[in-house]
Amino acid sequence: xxxxxxxxxxxxxxxxxxxxxxxxxxxxxxxxxxxxxxxxxxxxxxxxxxxxxxxxxxxxxxxxxxxxxxxxxxxxxxxxxxxxxxxxxxxxxxxxxxxxxxxxxxxxxxxxxxxxxxxxxxxxxxxxxxxxxxxxxxxxxxxxxxxxxxxxxxxxxxxxxxxxxxxxxxxxxxxxxxxxxxxxxxxxxxxxxxxxxxxxxxxxxxxxxxxxxxxxxxxxxxxxxxxxxxxxxxxxxxxxxxxxxxxxxxxxxxxxxxxxxxxxxxxxxxxxxxxxxxxxxxxxxxxxxxxxxxxxxxxxxxxxxxxxxxxxxxxxxxxxxxxxxxxxxxxxxxxxxxxxxxxxxxxxxxxxxxxxxxxxxxxxxxxxxxxxxxxxxxxxxxxxxxxxxxxxxxxxxxxxxxxxxxxxxxxxxxxxxxxxxxxxxxxxxxxxxxxxxxxxxxxxxxxxxxxxxxxxxxxxxxxxxxxxxxxxxxxxxxxxxxxxxxxxxxxxxxxxxxxxxxxxxxxxxxxxxxxxxxxxxxxxxxxxxxxxxxxxxxxxxxxxxxxxxxxxxxxxxxxxxxxxxxxxxxxxxxxxxxxxxxxxxxxxxxxxxxxxxxxxxxxxxxxxxxxxxxxxxxxxxxxxxxxxxxxxxxxxxxxxxxxxxxxxxxxxxxxxxxxxxxxxxxxxxxxxxxxxxxxxxxxxxxxxxxxxxxxxxxxxxxxxxxxxxxxxxxxxxxxxxxxxxxxxxxxxxxxxxxxxxxxxxxxxxxxxxxxxxxxxxxxxxxxxxxxxxxxxxxxxxxxxxxxxxxxxxxxxxxxxxxxxxxxxxxxxxxxxxxxxxxxxxxxxxxxxxxxxxxxxxxxxxxxxxxxxxxxxxxxxxxxxxxxxxxxxxxxxxxxxxxxxxxxxxxxxxxxxxxxxxxxxxxxxxxxxxxxxxxxxxxxxxx
Numbered sequence: 070x071x072x073x074x075x076x077x078x079x080x081x082x083x084x085x086x087x088x089x090x091x092x093x094x095x096x097x098x099x100x101x102x103x104x105x106x107x108x109x110x111x112x113x114x115x116x117x118x119x120x121x122x123x124x125x126x127x128x129x130x131x132x133x134x135x136x137x138x139x140x141x142x143x144x145x146x147x148x149x150x151x152x153x154x155x156x157x158x159x160x161x162x163x164x165x166x167x168x169x170x171x172x173x174x175x176x177x178x179x180x181x182x183x184x185x186x187x188x189x190x191x192x193x194x195x196x197x198x199x200x201x202x203x204x205x206x207x208x209x210x211x212x213x214x215x216x217x218x219x220x221x222x223x224x225x226x227x228x229x230x231x232x233x234x235x236x237x238x239x240x241x242x243x244x245x246x247x248x249x250x251x252x253x254x255x256x257x258x259x260x261x262x263x264x265x266x267x268x269x270x271x272x273x274x275x276x277x278x279x280x281x282x283x284x285x286x287x288x289x290x291x292x293x294x295x296x297x298x299x300x301x302x303x304x305x306x307x308x309x310x311x312x313x314x315x316x317x318x319x320x321x322x323x324x325x326x327x328x329x330x331x332x333x334x335x336x337x338x339x340x341x342x343x344x345x346x347x348x349x350x351x352x353x354x355x356x357x358x359x360x361x362x363x364x365x366x367x368x369x370x371x372x373x374x375x376x377x378x379x380x381x382x383x384x385x386x387x388x389x390x391x392x393x394x395x396x397x398x399x400x401x402x403x404x405x406x407x408x409x410x411x412x413x414x415x416x417x418x419x420x421x422x423x424x425x426x427x428x429x430x431x432x433x434x435x436x437x438x439x440x441x442x443x444x445x446x447x448x449x450x451x452x453x454x455x456x457x458x459x460x461x462x463x464x465x466x467x468x469x470x471x472x473x474x475x476x477x478x479x480x481x482x483x484x485x486x487x488x489x490x491x492x493x494x495x496x497x498x499x500x501x502x503x504x505x506x507x508x509x510x511x512x513x514x515x516x517x518x519x520x521x522x523x524x525x526x527x528x529x530x531x532x533x534x535x536x537x538x539x540x541x542x543x544x545x546x547x548x549x550x551x552x553x554x555x556x557x558x559x560x561x562x563x564x565x566x567x568x569x570x571x572x573x574x575x576x577x578x579x580x581x582x583x584x585x586x587x588x589x590x591x592x593x594x595x596x597x598x599x600x601x602x603x604x605x606x607x608x609x610x611x612x613x614x615x616x617x618x619x620x621x622x623x624x625x626x627x628x629x630x631x632x633x634x635x636x637x638x639x640x641x642x643x644x645x646x647x648x649x650x651x652x653x654x655x656x657x658x659x660x661x662x663x664x665x666x667x668x669x670x671x672x673x674x675x676x677x678x679x680x681x682x683x684x685x686x687x688x689x690x691x692x693x694x695x696x697x698x699x700x701x702x703x704x705x706x707x708x709x710x711x712x713x714x715x716x717x718x719x720x721x722x723x724x725x726x727x728x729x730x731x732x733x734x735x736x737x738x739x740x741x742x743x744x745x746x747x748x749x750x751x752x753x754x755x756x757x758x759x760x761x762x763x764x765x766x767x768x769x770x771x772x773x774x775x776x777x778x779x780x781x782x783x784x785x786x787x788x789x790x791x792x793x794x795x796x797x798x799x800x801x802x803x804x805x806x807x808x809x810x811x812x813x814x815x816x817x818x819x820x821x822x823x824x825x826x827x828x829x830x831x832x833x834x835x836x837x838x839x840x841x842x843x844x845x846x847x848x849x850x851x852x853x854x855x856x857x858x859x860x861x862x863x864x865x866x867x868x869x870x871x872x873x874x875x876x877x878x879x880x881x882x883x884x885x886x887x888x889x890x891x892x893x894x895x896x897x898x899x900x901x902x903x904x905x906x907x908x909x910x911x912x913x914x915x916x917x918x919x920x921x922x923x924x925x926x927x928x929x930x931x932x933x934x935x936x937x938x939x940x941x942x943x944x945x946x947x948x949x950x951x952x953x954x955x956x957x958x959x960x961x962x963x964x965x966x967x968x969x970x971x972x973x974x975x976x977x978x979x980x981x982x983x984x985x986x987x988x989x990x991x992x993x994x995x
Contacts, residue, residue, distance in 0.1 A: 078163070078212055079156075080216035080217070081148075081224065083149070084146060094127070096127040100123035103119055104118070160227070168237055171238055172238055176238075177238055200242050203239055203240070203297050205236045205318065205319045205321070207236075214228050214232070239309065241295040241313070243294055245279055245281065246279060247281050247282075247296045248280070249283045249297065250299030255282050257324070258322050263276050264331050354410045355410065356409075356602070357411060361380055362381065363380050364376055365378075365403060366589070367545070367588060368575060368588040377543055379488065379523075383521055384516040385521055386524070386544070387538065387558065388523065389528075393569070394547035395547055397428045399525075399545070400428065401432060402590065404490060417488070418432075418439060419440050420432070421451075421489065422441065422442070425445075429490070435596075440613030440615075449616075454640070455503075455504055457641070468480060469518075477519035489521070494526040508522065542579070544558050544578040545558070547567065547573070548568070560578070563576050574587055575587075575588060614640075614644075619798075619799075621810050633650070634669075634672040635807040636810070637806070638805065640806075650673065652748060653746075653747075653748055654673075655749050656673065656748075656749070657751055657752075658773060659770070659784040661774060661775050663797060664798075665800075665809060666752035669771060669773065670715050670750055670752060671812035672812055673711075674713055678818065685713065686715070694720055696924050699924075710746065714751035720732075721733070721759075733759035736763050737762040740766035769802070772784055772786050773797075773800045774796075787801075829932070832876070835880075835900060836878075836902055841906070841908070842906060845881070845932070849879045852876060856879050858882070859890070884915070888916060903917075923941055
């Protein structure tokens with residue numbers, strides 16, 4: 070038997086043996102030596118008196134040591150005797166507990182007469198083995214001895230006393246038991262064994278076959294048969310011989326008085342056994358419309374049906390029972406009985422299953438079910454349930470306050486009574502200790518609010534606080550393994566004696582003392598009858614909605630909710646529904662990698678498209694994105710639009726630091742100034758600089774799973790709602806949990822807005838080219854431009870190039886050459902567009918003072934076209950091989966255009982660089 074930790078015994082410490090100290094010779098001699106030395110130095114006879122101190126001090130010290138040793142020995146002996154008495158008393162108490170536990174599992178005659186039944190059943194088969202208690206003996210207690218007894222006889226005796234428990238039942242497993250001995254001696258033993266068989270449900274014929282008495286001293290043991298020999302040399306003992314060997318036991322005997330008493334209670338034992346048959350025929354009852362009652366049959370006792378009313382007998386109930394005792398079946402029977410007698414307008418229930426998730430499955434289809442939460446739904450579901458229960462408490466309090474009533478039964482339109490049923494309450498509190506306060510609050514205020522608790526647990530005294538248990542006036546205890554568990558529920562040890570085979574047997578106490586009853590079993594047919602009884606009734610509202618799904622295809626909800634982009638859940642308001650897109654949305658989706666940011670944008674895009682929005686998806690190219698943002702700032706549209714920016718962090722990394730800050734400020738300005746015709750949705754991983762201003766101007770903040778808790782807090786998340794294991798697509802919208810609809814593609818018609826880029830082959834007209842490279846010259850010539858250097862060539866070259874020019878004249882110069890011309894580049898904007906190649910923002914400001922800086926580019930693959938209307942376009946280089954035979958190769962200008970281009974290029978060449986006039990300090994300040 071495995072004992073709890075508190076049953077271990079600590080042996081007392083052995084008394085300390087005092088050390089024998091020898092006579093202090095040095096103390097005797099030292100004063101004599103000192104006296105002689107002092108006399109030789111001082112010649113004073115008085116110094117010789119010090120010599121007498123040696124014998125006096127040494128003798129006194131020796132006597133004091135002996136006296137202290139004797140006192141220590143007396144004190145240690147007294148301590149040891151006291152601790153031995155206490156340890157022996159503790160060991161005796163443990164022996165009593167061990168003996169009672171073992172005799173409860175294998176009861177002898179005294180226990181059978183007290184109502185304890187064997188925790189074993191009669192197996193099928195004529196030759197099947199049974200467990201018989203043939204007597205008692207001292208067996209190993211299993212108590213752990215802590216501490217070493219050493220060689221101390223009293224400690225050794227105490228350790229031997231702790232290792233063995235006397236009076237424990239000795240059992241044997243056999244199909245047949247033979248008692249060998251004289252008839253007078255064997256008769257009492259056979260009678261005791263027959264009483265055991267009757268307690269197990271054996272008939273007289275079966276007992277006659279299984280228990281035999283043989284006179285004499287020789288038995289006839291065969292395999293599977295046990296023999297009990299009463300002819301031992303020691304009076305009062307017997308030899309048990311079975312397949313396990315030979316053991317010495319004190320045989321079990323039944324006196325005449327004990328047999329008479331057994332005959333008196335045998336009838337009640339039979340009645341108790343017939344409870345199973347009566348309960349199997351139990352009816353779930355008829356509808357009851359009486360207000361202020363939640364009565365239902367809970368079992369059958371020897372006096373008839375046991376009906377429990379949660380309102381009159383309650384308001385709350387606690388059910389205790391070990392594994393396999395039938396707690397879950399009892400819960401189903403109780404709830405089904407309530408559902409059979411009360412309509413969904415009078416009674417609803419909420420199931421909390423923390424023992425695997427299947428307890429309440431048979432009851433989910435009933436219209437009375439307000440929700441089921443299990444331990445398999447995830448760590449957050451218990452918290453959602455708690456928030457919903459707290460919201461229900463507030464709702465009912467408001468109803469009472471509105472009509473100035475104190476009880477729900479006094480309301481004009483009372484809400485249905487809510488029964489919260491918890492299977493394995495201890496497991497729920499172990500995983501979520503914060504719910505203890507909620508259940509304590511429900512226990513104290515539930516009666517007036519119409520909320521009742523049914524708490525089911527294996528260890529009630531460890532699961533619930535005294536304040537909660539005090540409000541559980543209905544006590545039901547099925548079979549338990551320890552007396553203290555039974556006492557914690559019904560105040561007696563009765564439930565500890567329920568046989569293991571009696572599944573569903575319980576003691577029910579509603580304040581008048583425990584009554585033994587057998588709970589009926591609610592069959593599928595019973596549940597079908599209940600569902601048929603209320604098939605016309607309206608199902609109750611969901612108190613706790615199902616957990617948000619991990620994936621919902623957008624196509625499955627578009628027909629009913631075209632503008633929806635997510636499913637929302639507010640447990641504190643008992644609401645679950647679709648989150649709708651609204652025009653003028655300023656949404657920012659924050660989350661780490663793999664959290665579902667792109668999926669969220671696609672869901673928003675589909676919802677916006679279904680409301681008639683034009684979708685503009687910002688390019689991942691920094692220059693294109695820059696121009697898109699400028700065009701959105703400059704131009705207004707007469708049609709609603711939605712700007713989509715996916716992965717703003719990656720776009721920012723493609724810009725230098727100055728451009729990144731400028732882009733962030735421009736985006737924040739757009740968010741501030743745009744009206745409801747423009748909606749914006751963007752994604753971001755970390756709301757750090759320079760995006761903090763963008764975050765501040767977004768009115769809708771959607772928080773997906775972040776890479777770190779710090780990122781989540783920087784995004785403005787509530788620390789209590791941080792969940793590092795959130796599934797992709799799960800987000801927080803304020804305090805609302807949402808899950809984005811899944812869309813695999815972007816909506817049709819998603820574009821990058823107004824065209825901001827083109828190929829070089831698509832351009833026509835004169836160009837003033839500012840470049841630092843040489844590759845652009847071949848690009849221009851292959852596309853058909855007459856390329857001229859800023860320093861004009863000869864007239865023959867001009868005439869030759871003019872004749873072969875098909876697009877116009879392109880004048881090339883470095884930034885320094887164009888700056889040296891003074892204002893020639895700015896003046897040429899009326900006749901030619903400006904093409905910039907590898908020109909920095911500083912050089913551009915020097916070339917065209919006062920004009921907006923050009924967008925960023927990839928210097929190796931993009932040019933910038935500065936147009937006469939002060940707008941920019943990105944120009945992609947053309948494929949030289951394809952351009953030569955392209956559709957624009959044959960386009961030519963008129964001679965007049967060629968002459969005009971030649972003149973323009975000549976003017977640019979011959980215009981001298983004018984020095985800048987010197988200005989005074991006052992003029993510069995002005």
